[in-house]
Amino acid sequence: MAQYDATSPYFTTPYQQFFLSNMVNRPIPAESDDRLFQINQVYQYRPDLLAFDLYDNASLWWVFYQRNPNTLTAPPWDFLANTQIYLPKLSVLRSTLGF
Secondary structure (H helix, E strand, O other): OOOOOOOOOOOOOOEEOOEEOOOOOOOOOOOOOOEEEEOOHHHOOOHHHHHHHHHOOHHHOOHHHHHOOOOOOOOOOOOOOOOEEEEOOHHHHHHHHOO
């Protein structure tokens, strides 16, 4: 049975035979000191680039969608310039996701 990496959005989703079960969300908690960030042209449609620049790991792109579910709903097409999102701290991701 394949095991996904702790940084994957599928880490807690059960795997049965050859298929994943229904995805189990991995919510990212809101913290009072999360930074409000306005997406710029460099990162438009590229949450992976922002994740790499912030966390040195492009595969953490999905945390922006889990942290901002009312703003971001259609990856990556709604990752648009001038959209404001909250950025979770790396320390929060490490403790929440266990890596």
